[in-house]
Amino acid sequence: MALIILAHPNFKNSAANKTIIEELKNSRLQIEIRNIHELYPDYKIDIKAEQDALLRHKTVIFQYPVYWYNMPAILKQWFDLVFEYQFAYGSKGDKLKDKNFIPSFTVGAPEDEYNTLGNHHFRVYEFCKNLEQTAYYAQMKYIDPIYFHGTSLEAGYTTDDVKNKAIDQAERLLKRLSELEEML
Amino acid sequence: MALIILAHPNFKNSAANKTIIEELKNSRLQIEIRNIHELYPDYKIDIKAEQDALLRHKTVIFQYPVYWYNMPAILKQWFDLVFEYQFAYGSKGDKLKDKNFIPSFTVGAPEDEYNTLGNHHFRVYEFCKNLEQTAYYAQMKYIDPIYFHGTSLEAGYTTDDVKNKAIDQAERLLKRLSELEEML
Numbered sequence: 001m002a003l004i005i006l007a008h009p010n011f012k013n014s015a016a017n018k019t020i021i022e023e024l025k026n027s028r029l030q031i032e033i034r035n036i037h038e039l040y041p042d043y044k045i046d047i048k049a050e051q052d053a054l055l056r057h058k059t060v061i062f063q064y065p066v067y068w069y070n071m072p073a074i075l076k077q078w079f080d081l082v083f084e085y086q087f088a089y090g091s092k093g094d095k096l097k098d099k100n101f102i103p104s105f106t107v108g109a110p111e112d113e114y115n116t117l118g119n120h121h122f123r124v125y126e127f128c129k130n131l132e133q134t135a136y137y138a139q140m141k142y143i144d145p146i147y148f149h150g151t152s153l154e155a156g157y158t159t160d161d162v163k164n165k166a167i168d169q170a171e172r173l174l175k176r177l178s179e180l181e182e183m184l
Numbered sequence: 185m186a187l188i189i190l191a192h193p194n195f196k197n198s199a200a201n202k203t204i205i206e207e208l209k210n211s212r213l214q215i216e217i218r219n220i221h222e223l224y225p226d227y228k229i230d231i232k233a234e235q236d237a238l239l240r241h242k243t244v245i246f247q248y249p250v251y252w253y254n255m256p257a258i259l260k261q262w263f264d265l266v267f268e269y270q271f272a273y274g275s276k277g278d279k280l281k282d283k284n285f286i287p288s289f290t291v292g293a294p295e296d297e298y299n300t301l302g303n304h305h306f307r308v309y310e311f312c313k314n315l316e317q318t319a320y321y322a323q324m325k326y327i328d329p330i331y332f333h334g335t336s337l338e339a340g341y342t343t344d345d346v347k348n349k350a351i352d353q354a355e356r357l358l359k360r361l362s363e364l365e366e367m368l
Contacts, residue, residue, distance in 0.1 A: 009264075042226050042227070043226070043227040043257065043261075067260075067263075067264050068260075068263045068264060068267065068314065068318050068321075069313070069314035069317050069318060070254065070260060070314045071260070072260070072264065073227065073257045073258070073260040073261035073264055074257070076251075076252075076254060076255070076256070076257040076260045077227075077257035079251075079252045080193075080251045080252060080256065080257055083252065119321070120317060120321070121317055121320060122313050122317055126310075126313050127313055127314050127317075129253070129306050129310050129311055129313075130252065130253035130254045130311050130314075133253050133304060133305055133306055133311075134252050134253060136305060137252075137303070137304070
């Protein structure tokens, strides 16, 4: 039912993203997970395989850690190559029309630093406009991002804090998916 | 004097970015150009070499075509790897402090489509907040992006249109650099 595009250059050592993926695997949800950094360590993405995966699903979840206020490079490469002319956009490019586009990410620093007077100066949604407009241009349904703050162990969060918040994020994601299913 | 981080996955066939780079090469400006997609086709960036290049210059220009409302993947990879903890940020991470950070890019579609009611819904600057905040977090001086619209030949622009606009962009960039020099 749902396709998870997992984009993490160091998934093995991740706490947050790994916990979210494990929770999703243990849920009743039928999912296909594509760990694109593991599949394409040389960044040479198999465009056809990725497009075929997209065609199999109604909902696409993008799961990743935020680096430098943006998606990791492997996910940007995925969009640049897979969202092709006449597939994702263009006169005949309606292959993704009406599919759900759900960003699900994790943010290192605390929420109160993502504020005009804080260290990171902008609200999280202000960094998501490229995602939102990518969804619109591909005629997809943009769902507001699901995320949590505080994955950085250097900032004093414990692995348990992070895992608990990741479990909560997976629950919120599953709830959103079930709402979307009811909308069909 | 200025470092150009050129990020274009298909530079050989580019009209806009190639013209801008040629104009800069023909100027009086002392520049170092690093064509990072050519240097690192496997996306395995030599972090030390890139950091050393940054240390040699007062001004860094990021030259690239906008893809999906964002920088190309190779440039994101460059930031993710080169802007390291204790180099670009962190308690001792002040190596880039006060350097100029200048985005210089090209946009395929016309300007009037980058508008609330247009096809691309947002103004260009709304897609640049991740760049702006990246500069702030590295203690760099963010200079408003220099760019032009309409590189897309499919949209009816001719190669001559694009080259003329690229020459104009190079002139604006050189003017900005000379203003920054005077500010020293």
